[in-house]
Amino acid sequence: MKSHISKGNGKALRGPYKDYAVAAGALVAPCLMPELNSVLQFFIPGAAAAYLDSGSLQKRLLFLLALYVIISVAFFSVGMVASALILAQGVVICGVLVISAYRGVDAPRNVIVLFITILLMAIIVVGMSSGWKINELYSQMITAMTKEYDKAIELYKKSSGTSIPPQLDQLVASIKATLVAYFPGIICSFFVFLSFTNTLAFMRISMLRGKGTGLMPEFNEWRMPGWLVWLFIFFGFMALVPDGPWPAIGRNGILVVCIFYLIQGFSVMQFFFKVMQTPVYVRYLVYALIGIQWYGLLLVVFTGLMDYWFDFRKRLIKKLQASEDNEE
DSSP: OOOSSOOOOHHHHTOHHHHHHHHHHHHHHHHHOTTTHHHHTTTHHHHHHHHOOSSOHHHHHHHHHHHHHHHHHHHHHTTOHHHHHHHHHHHHHHHHHHHHHHHTOOHHHHHHHHHHHHHHHHHHHHHHHTTTOHHHHHHHHHHHHHHHHHHHHHHHHHHHOSOOOHHHHHHHHHHHHHHHHTHHHHHHHHHHHHHHHHHHHHHHHHHHTTOOOSSOSOGGGOOOOTHHHHHHHHHHHHHTOOSSSHHHHHHHHHHHHHHHHHHHHHHHHHHHHHHTTOOHHHHHHHHHHHHHSHHHHHHHHHHHHHHHHHOHHHHHHHHHHHHHHHHO
16 A cells, blocks of 8 residues: 655655654653653654654554653663553554555544553553552542542641632532542543544644645544544443443543534634634634633534534535525
8 A cells, every 4th residue: 555645845855764763762861861751742642653664564653662762771771661662552552553654544533543542551551550450549549639638638728828718619629539540531631632632743743844745634623533422422321320330431421522512613613713814812812801701712612512413524614615606
């Protein structure tokens, strides 16, 4: 199968080893900067994948495997186990992007594939590190999180020098209960955003390098797969089950699926901004208002979800074409 990534100009092809070196350096860099690795992981693996756009798919994947084996051995030899895990995550994200681009997987599906890959990798790492006693480790993580939360509240009380009103105490307790109840969904949502930002980074760097990308279409045309709606409905029914672990699983599942539709909602918004030629300052003002008001995010999620049935972008194009025809 031929690669869907265009090869660019001849000058770029004369330096494939330089591009591979840049990709290797980008993947290793977050491992050496622990204070920044949480931020760098959101775009560095995607950027590195954009430089692995020459050679056969087998050659590129073997390069990533060799890079991980060599560098991780060095990390393990000096006791940098956490750095080896960070490198593993970056290499896996980079590898999935290379494969998706090679096979011409559309960008929204790549985000889902990347999310599932990262989730499975996290489960395997957690399972192996805990002797597959995942429930015990999960309980320990919840306990540690609630302790840190309580410490932060106590520090705030001491720094304020005044007692907290009962209403605020209730709000603090409510937030704590919500964090505990939705902890799995919050972690999975983090993985979704990790997949999303790396996909965008890959596409943007590829375009800046003057190369095509197999991850199409552009962000303002993204549409999530139709089966995701039925997954949303399935989790909704599960959340209504009165007993057992199913309500918790359903609520957390809804949260994760909503993150995908949040992405699609922003895609619809960007399409409208582009077609209507909305000024940049107005766009940023709208995004700021959405970020400030929580119900703005719910509206964006609702827009992404309803786009499955109503196809807002198609309706807007038809309306504009009809207006142009009437003017003529």
